Amino acid sequence: MRYLLLIILCLSLILVAGCIIKFTPEIEEDNTLLVVEGMITDQNMTNKIRISHALPVGKVITPVPVKGCRVTITDRHGSIYNLKESSPGIYITDSTRFRGQVNNRYRLNIVDGGKSYESYTMEMKPVPPIDSIYYEKVLIGEDEFGVPIEECQVYLDTKDPFGKCLYYRWDFSETWEFILPYSVPNYRCWKSAYSGKIIIKNTSVYNQSRVDRFPIQYISNETERLKVKYSMLVNQYSLNEDEYAYWERVKSVSENVGGLYDVTPMSITGNVYRLDDPDVPVLGYFSVSAVARERIFIDDNFIGLPNYYSYCPGDTIRYPGPIPNLNISAWLIVDNSNGQPPYRVITYFRECADCTLRGTNVKPPYWDE
């Protein structure tokens, strides 16, 4: 349904009419809602449960941690594991003592002062490995000189020959290398980001648990992701039916907006509830998933990428000596991009002179040359 937004835009364009305006709503509510979210996996790793309070809309989201809770996980056999608070509001398992097992069932219990919370009992479903992740160049058009412009679509294939995993969720972290086109000390850096979208798939409607050419990520040329080298680490999670239903609802309410047929918004609460008063909403979800991982590198030449640094050069410096007050609001860079003898320019943007402002100059361990 989100495409209906397009048609609205389209009609608007026909008629040179409709439009979208930004605004900040005036909300007179004061909610301190508890958010419990976290995941236990079958991996040999520390599992985290985060407990916090939700924040009013319109502010930058930095959760307010809830400290000093007693957090335990109980499995199908009644074994209880205690989690310890590693940093405010973050409760972790000890990887040497606890590791999720496929087909086991887990329940989360939280005691926060006098209030007790509990999750439903969730089953861990097995997950198959990711078959393959691959990309294709997408020709999106031509620039004014007839040069084609390319972007990139990343696909994922997976299948569970045993048909045990019917519901999938994916998320990924992406890292890309970027290089400042100037002679500066910190010119080569890496930047990372996490997917923020709900990516789920229900294969119970097919006669096999099989996902082909699933468009997991589209990389546009608006950022430098395609310029040098790009990498993506995809996590594939198995979901039980309840968790799939949760994500599907959340997705439906949060993504089908901005068109003619917006879904009536409704708050969706997860699988955690307060024991003495189930009417008090508890947000978030206690996930129990097996995980499979796969990394892909994209080291290719995409045509028609824009110049991301055209705004950098401020003024050419003819004076060869040091310049006083530099490095406070202006920086000196050496431009050798034209192949001509390099010349010195002044820039007023620090990110043009130092890549660590946007990324890190520490090469990730998995980054092969």
Added chain:
Amino acid sequence: MKVRTLILIFFFISSPFAGSQEEYIISPDYQGLSFEEFVTRIEAYHPVRFFFNEEWIKGLKLPQFDRNIHLTDLLDTLLTGTSLYYYLDEAWNVVLTKDFAVRITGKPEPEERKYIPGDDYTGIVEEAGTAGNLVMNIGNQADRNKPGNAIISGYISNLNTREPVAGATVVIRELSVGTISNEFGFYTLAVPRGSYTVRVSFLGMKERLIDVNLYGSGEMNIEMKSTLIPLKETVVTAEKNVILRRFEVGVEKINIVSFRLLPTSMGEADIIKSILLIPGVQSVGEGSSGFNVRGGTSDQNLILLYGAPVYNPSHFFGFFSSVNSDIIREVTLYKGGIPSRYGGRISSVLDISPRDGNRREFAGNAGISPVTTHVVIEGPIKEDTCFYLLSARTTYSNWILGLMENKALRNSRASFYDINGRIAYDINRKNKIDFSGYFSNDGFRFNSDTIYRYHNNIFAFKWRHFFSSRFFSGVNLNNSYYDYRISSDKTPGEAFMLSHRINSTELKADINWYQGSRNEFNFGINLTRYEVLPGSFRPAGDSSMVKPDIIQKQRALESALYFEDKFIVTDHLSANAGLRFSTYFAFGPQSFYIYNDAYPKSSSSVTDTLHFGRSENYRTYAAPEFRLSLNYRLNDNSSFKLNYNRTKQYLHLLSNTTSISPSDTWKLSDYYLKPQVGDQFAIGYYRMLNRKKIEASAEIYYKMIDNLVDFKGGTKLVMNKYIERDLINVEGRAYGVELLFKKQEGRFRWSIGYTYSRILTRTTSNLREERINSGKWFPANFDKPHDLVLTFNYLYSRRFSLSANYTYSSGRPITYPVAAYKVGNIVLTYFSERNKYRIPYYSRLDLSMKISGNLKSKKIAHPHWIFSLYNVLGRQNIYSEYFKYEKNKVQGYMLSVFGRPIPSVSFNFDF
């Protein structure tokens, strides 16, 4: 001075059929005979005896008449204008007298009963009578002094096309009584004997004034001439007295002529856009399909075309109504006071009366606008017996999309077409049949590979049988089919076709009986068979791995018996009382889970499974629906009305979006989903102001609705096998005041309508999962308390008119996100209570101008141009507000659909 040219009037006058005497029929074989010869022949065939002096009748010849007429009519016609009178006794002795009429002694003629001297009727009357009107004698002159009321009845038809004129006003000024012709053009009035001026008027037709000498009950058929261009200055449109006489509260009729005058958004007259100007009718916003009547949801409107329900009322995302206005004669909207012949929806009935087509000659019209084109042709197939009307409309918006800069838009497609066809066949005077068909098709595709298509198809057959002019029956057999298909072949392995359809076949049999002068009975039966395919999800193409999945079909039979009587209790009080008894049977094959009542319905609370075999009735709902309207006429200028009606609805549209979306599905009541029940009380006060030039009305209503449906958050409605687990039962209450002032005559016409209305709903369950806003009352999505509609029409000349309308309404309620939180790296929001906030108010002014070409009737085609400007103020009316997570915070956006003035022009011509 107005010059009334009354050209060509066809009428015939008959003697009483309500009286005791038999009548003798004279066939046209007698025409032109001398009176003497006629008498000789008629005395030979019938037990009639004539007494007269041979001197008197010399040269008297029978007039020309082309069909059977009654003897008394013949005599009336023959003798008027001569100095002869006749007296008829009960033994059929006809006594002619000269220079005086026989008066029965002991029964003096009341003084006020003065008759206009009769006028010779020769077929064409230019100017005659005292007021320059045609003079007609009705009934047997000999009955002139009988006591009691006489009844005038007859058919009103369009002279040019011979179509019946429904909704014409027949008023006797002297008595301040009037009535409206019914759908067959039939009218009836019961008044004391005497001489009166009968005024017959109808929007877009020349007003007729006929002087009547009413001696006894009789038939008066009237032909009206349509004005070539409906804006003619002399047209008097107001159904002035009618509003006072009509029984129901909350009934609105819109004539095609009046909605053609309205400004349009895309250069096209549109039914739904027109009815949105009626107080009490609202929509969620611009470009939303459907409409809301007095707090009802949009699936609670019964939209009838050719007597069959239309399941999707719009084309092209709600910007066009799915029924082409070219085929419409008029539409009637029942907001309340729903007559008992209608049922199955609880909020309103929108009855679209199609045109019969021109009965006299080939005609048509065509038009183009920037987005659509349409054409109609009509005419007789066989003179006077068989007629057709065909219309087609399509859009060509694709070429516009193809011009778009944006690739996504350039690759999008949206189109629709609709075709209407109708053949009417008059077998004889007593039997008329017609066949109608309607096909509409919509398709759209966005930049994606997902293609949406939907179809509305209707077939209808209607047979009307006239036992007498006061006793008719109608039989309507119709089939209405709606389906949609959503398909995608983007990934061959996942290519699918998702479809939904509803198919209903209905038989209606209906009797109308005008009994005496006080009662009009209407009774009949409706039988409807429904079949709904909730959803089917199938692979498309050989390489698709999609597992075919079909949700069990639903089958049901709805039957209803109804009876209603419109009766005149006293001169001041009239009533319409009706009862509809509807019974609904849901049939197998069907399976259901039984759940433990103490828990929310879910897979874990299942306790049992029920299976029902083929044709096994697994659920029956039956209940009476009472309908009552009272009309108390306080005086000539004002009346007071009272109305109660109960309605039931067995068919529900499942929608969890703010307005109807093309992927919403219909569902029949079943084991869990109970029928919706609506109860409405309404009071209305009507008054004519300023010498009956201005019509004012105030209506108050209160409505209760049971078994509305809402859904748990984020529920998937399509292909949901256990939808009962996601349904939330809701009850509603709606109330409001509607004020309307209008002046609908003269060159300058206007109306002001203001509505204050509320619609509140609440969940009824005790379970937390099945409650919204903790079970408190909250406003529905389309709750817009204040609503003001102003319309103006200035008819400068027959060729030029201007119109404007202005709409203001409160913003609709909306739910805001109030808190944000993260699950993993995904940011989610927590929402306020449902519909706690409101979007900004809505305000829009539209203008349009209509210019007609030369009106000379000899021209082959009559062109007219309509220029319109939609949203002149350019206000960015907000359609919706939504929120997206961006740059570490949740940002709000407001979307407006038409944020600037939109000009459009359309060109139409009649031929």
